[in-house]
Amino acid sequence: MSKIGPILASEWAKVEAAKLRQKSCLRMVYRSDIQRLVPCGKCDSCRHLHGQHWIGRINAEAFLSELVLFATFTRSPTGRADHEAYRVWRRRVRRRDVDFKALSVVETGTKGGLQHVHALLLIKNGAAWDIPIDCQIYDPKLSLWPHGMAKFELPRSKTAAAWYLYDYVNKPGNKVVPSNGMGKEYLFRHAQMRGRNGRRLAPMGSTGMMYSVPGCRTGKKGEGPLWRFHFPARHPWFPDIIAAYLQGWDERGETCPLDYFQAVNGDY
Numbered sequence: 001m002s003k004i005g006p007i008l009a010s011e012w013a014k015v016e017a018a019k020l021r022q023k024s025c026l027r028m029v030y031r032s033d034i035q036r037l038v039p040c041g042k043c044d045s046c047r048h049l050h051g052q053h054w055i056g057r058i059n060a061e062a063f064l065s066e067l068v069l070f071a072t073f074t075r076s077p078t079g080r081a082d083h084e085a086y087r088v089w090r091r092r093v094r095r096r097d098v099d100f101k102a103l104s105v106v107e108t109g110t111k112g113g114l115q116h117v118h119a120l121l122l123i124k125n126g127a128a129w130d131i132p133i134d135c136q137i138y139d140p141k142l143s144l145w146p147h148g149m150a151k152f153e154l155p156r157s158k159t160a161a162a163w164y165l166y167d168y169v170n171k172p173g174n175k176v177v178p179s180n181g182m183g184k185e186y187l188f189r190h191a192q193m194r195g196r197n198g199r200r201l202a203p204m205g206s207t208g209m210m211y212s213v214p215g216c217r218t219g220k221k222g223e224g225p226l227w228r229f230h231f232p233a234r235h236p237w238f239p240d241i242i243a244a245y246l247q248g249w250d251e252r253g254e255t256c257p258l259d260y261f262q263a264v265n266g267d268y
Contacts, residue, residue, distance in 0.1 A: 056213070059216040071117075086119065190211045208232045
């Protein structure tokens with residue numbers, strides 16, 4: 001295993017504290033008798049960063065998926081359209097050996113006041129999907145949704161699919177429910193590749209990991225430069241990302257320089 005040398009924790013802590021003091025939305029939390037300042041997660045700045053984080057992870061998952069679909073689930077006056085009903089539908093689809101991850105949100109209609117579910121389905125084995133696409137389905141035997149209408153649509157592109165849910169992620173009061181491990185495989189591969197190529201995880205002076213996804217550009221219509229995303233160092237996956245990064249250095253046959261290794265928590 002590559003060696004990165006000793007890290008002066010006290011010096012890193014000073015840098016982190018200086019960055020955090022610049023934020024106005026901090027709150028104190030206590031974990032395992034340790035005090036820590038973290039962003040509030042509710043202000044406009046935090047919601048924007050939260051949305052950017054999920055745009056990156058959705059695109060990372062979409063890049064490794066064979067089929068990407070928008071899904072809408074409505075309810076009849078006697079049916080239901082909530083996260084629990086959606087989870088039941090998801091289990092039914094997985095029993096058909098469809099391997100997919102999803103991001104879902106429940107909204108209330110402005111006209112009838114009935115709830116409906118929006119979801120983005122990222123399917124690894126697209127050939128296993130056998131539900132009709134681009135049509136409204138009322139037959140629960142076809143859609144596996146017994147509460148009302150279901151519709152599945154192809155996006156213009158995978159990037160457009162991520163933009164589709166961006167507004168829902170940022171809208172106050174919306175509870176967005178992602179599948180576990182969204183984008184994880186891509187992020188680990190990316191970290192390993194950067195180690196193999198002898199590159200930093202992030203620019204000098206930054207923390208966490210910077211990454212991009214092929215084809216994911218800043219414009220909603222696919223124009224502009226590649227979108228650069230930031231994966232925060234304080235995320236629970238980050239130790240495993242570091243392990244993948246160092247594995248890439250092992251494959252390169254070199255030792256990771258200490259100044260390449262930014263292991264402190266970022267200010268995301």
